[in-house]
Amino acid sequence: MANSPAAAIVEAVGGPGNIESLTHCATRLRFQLRDGGVVEKATVEAIPGVLGAVPQAGDRFQVVIGGAVQSVYNDIMALPAMAGGGGAPSGGAQSDADLKKAARESGVRGKVAWIDTLFEFLSDSFRPILGALLGASLFITFMALMATLGVIPAWNAPGVVLPPSWQFINLMWQCVFVFLPLMVAYNASQKVGADPWVGFAVMAVVMLPGFTALATQDGAQNIVFLGSEVTTIPIFGIPLTIFNYSSQVFPPLLMAAVLGPLTKLLKRVIPENIHLIFVPFLAMLIMIPLTAFLLGPIGVYVGAGLANILSAINAFSPFIFAIIIPLVYPFMVPLGLHWPINAIMLLNIQTLGYDFIQGPMGAWNFACFGATAGVLVIAWRQRDKAMKQTATGALAAGLLGGISEPSLYGIHLRFKRIYPRMLVGCLVGGLIIGFGSMFLGLEHGVTTQAFVFTSLLTIPAFEPIGLYAVAVLAAFATSMILILLTGYQTAEQKEELFARQAAEAGTAPVAAAAAPAPAPAPVAAAAVGGAATAAVATATRTVVEVYSPLDGVAVPLSEVPDPVFGTGVMGPGVAIQPSGNTVFSPGAGTIAAAQPTGHAFGVVLDDGVELLIHVGIDTVNLNGEGFDVKVKAGDRVEVGTPLVVFDRAVIEAAGYPLITPVIVLNAEQFGSVDPVSLGEVAAGAPLLSIQPKA
Structure with missing residues (x-):
């Protein structure tokens, strides 16, 4: 019998022999199983420390742990039974990419497997850098708070020069966002089975000071393309478009999407004994000009096009936009559809100097956290130890870190009564932002000049801070109160909980009685x-x-x-x-x-x-x-x-x-x-x- 959460999880997913590979992201263990059909979702969710379980196509299975995922992953990999790759074939554990390829070729991932793969590619390109993004967002929030209190001038206003000490603090967040394309390039390249350092190097070329300096060389000219003025310079007779790629995420994603198949092709045609030399060289030889001349500009324009669509909706009616965003986000996040929107937020900040999406999005996040708070209160009343643990961890991750996944996968998606009540909270928060924007005459609604995680700690990063604070706290309170008034469990779920508690309480005296039998x-x-x-x-x-x-x-x-x-x-x-x-x-x-x-x-x-x-x-x-x-x-x-x-x-x-x-x-x-x-x-x-x- 399993005597630790790590061992219990391995046993619940079918044992080491059923595990093809195991990776993890910011909150979840990600299993690739030989047979996903043998896993009982309820059995996994009953393990102490597990916040939820998410079966997926292609015999994939995710176990939501929360902030302790790294420790649980290490504990699992340290199990003696997991030696050698967790039951991988004797030839060694297959890579994650090889497993996905085999699943696709066998047809087991279903008709929409490519959608699963796309969203997984997007999410895994961002998840490893969530910690750095969160840390940077708190530095930004601190700068915004200092400006609000009048300690420093408007730190991000044009022409403002901060004292050297504050300039240094400003660099603490800029280091993440300026070089974000390099981080995304590394993760995305690794995800598609390419050398991540090759992907990093390819993207680094277009971020070199010497690359942007080409725009000042003789022969450079400004032209109008798709309604925007861009700078080009002929390179061997071919026009090269010069962009500032800082904070861009679509170009590295497109680059990695091409680098992955190219790497596999090169490995097939080049003898194995010279892979180390010629695969990286030829990949860079092909990908650097391809990215600079074609993929990079396409990525910039794709991102700008999506940003323009959302900007047009917001410009047409900030009121409608403020309601739509918090109502659609609860359905986008579980599917991974929010990752491209995060990229657009970054692009808005780079091109417009502000973002108008994160404000309404905060209404959804706080409605989500409010529902979790309601569940926590009920769990205390019901003396439900497992749910108290789950809800406490999820609420802390939400209110302090702005991370919604532990709440979603650990609680909300498991209890069907929560979503309708949470949506009411989303609507209330959106309406307050919408009406408040109209009353105050805000052209773009609630905005922020930085990419932040919507948590209690980052409220000062939004303008106007008062309207945003009222909206998100109202969303939180509405969801929480509705959960407290109506509950989150069905009658059957309540009875199941009570029966389990009665059985647990009843077996203790019986067990105690057996000891003094002589x-x-x-x-x-x-x-x-x-x-x-x-x-x-x-x-x-x-x-x-x-x-x-x-x-x-x-x-x-x-x-x-x-x-x-x-x-x-x-x-x-x-x-x-x-x-x-x-x-x-x-x-x-x-x-x-x-x-x-x-x-x-x-x-x-x-x-x-x-x-x-x-x-x-x-x-x-x-x-x-x-x-x-x-x-x-x-x-x-x-x-x-x-x-x-x-x-x-x-x-x-x-x-x-x-x-x-x-x-x-x-x-x-x-x-x-x-x-x-x-x-x-x-x-x-x-x-x-x-x-x-x-």
Whole structure:
């Protein structure tokens, strides 16, 4: 049995032999499996530390970990069973690119596999540099805050010269964004199976000071192309367009997309023993002029075209734009469609001096984090340890880092009730930005002069800061309040959680009772603190009677209008149509679980029987209205101890059935569970007879 999260994850995905390769990004483990069909998503998500699981086409499987992904990855790779590449063939582990190629050739990735590949290419080109981007965005935010407080002049205004000390601080973020094309070129080249340093070198040529200086040489001329003035200079008679490639991301992406296939072609036609010399040389010989003359300019114009389309929408109506962006982002991010938009944000800052997308986008991010905060509060109320851990990590990553993936994959995509409520928060934030922009006469809406991650720490980077702050906090509060008022779980998910908690709480006393078995029963009971523990040891040798917790009519479970109870999935028992309004303890024992909503109780009897008493069907949705709970977890109860008093009128007015199942959760430890009789029954009268194992 797996004894660590790392080992449990490996076991859950089919063991080392089912793992072709394993990589990781900023928040997720990325498995390429031999057979993805053997993995149960729910099993993976139940592992401590796992925030979510994402099955993908082509036997790929992602496990969302969050900020600790590097540590978990290292733990997995350190497992003895993972030696040699995690079950790779004896010839050595295949590269990720080779695995994807084999999957494509075999047709297992489906008709839209190229879409999966495209989005994966885009995301993996950016994800490794998220940390650097986040760090740079916080430096930018600090500069913006200092300018807002009047400590320094407007640090990014034309003609402003900062003191040398502040110029140095400014360089701390410029180092990332000026050389961003080189970082993207490295990652994208590596993704397509090319030498990443060759990709880096190709892109570096067009970023050299000597390249941009060509625009000042004799023969350079300015021409108008596609409505823009550009500078060209003839190189061996061919016009070379001179651009400033700082912060550009489309040119390195296009360059890598061509470099990958070219590298594979060169490796096929060049003898293997001279690969090291001639593959990089010929790749650079071909790619440097191809990038400078063709791919680079195409990338610049593609980015500018997409930016112009979004700019035209925003210019036509900042109000409409402010609403559309936060409403579409929740669907773009899970698909990876937001990465090209991030590139356009960078391009806007370079060409316009500001970006108008990040402001409305902040409404979506904070609505996402607000929903997570609501889930966290509910998890604390429900004492759901796993969800508390997941939501705490996701909320910290969101509010401090502006990263939404842990919330999305760890929570929101797993519970279908969250998205509609989160979208309301997105809409509220967008409307505030839209109406605020109209009222204040903002031509471009809420803007920022830097690429930042929309978190609490980066609010000062937006203008006007007051409008942006109100909008994102309103989006956060709306989503959070809606989740708190309506919940994020379906009735079935709540029942599953309660059943799991009851089972976990109920097994602890049984396990404890097994230890002192050699002692006589009374002595053992005294040793562990009560007669309850001693009786467990004899539970399999005597007939146990469970008494009715209610006045009413006992009926078979099959009459319960709920498939989980009615089919006996939870366990055997009976149901009671109550005539009274008080639920009593059905025996002497301990309260293992008492839901604050009052709708369900777990009781561990002294005889070792673990019972679930569920007052009504779907009554959990009343959130405690109409229930007066008399006990709490850990309380000692006797036959007839009141557990809860319920208001029949409230429950019936809400339309919920009052029928109350009484279920034996650990029936497998006994012989048989049979009703004593059906029909009229009084509280305290025999209800169930539980036979010992033969």
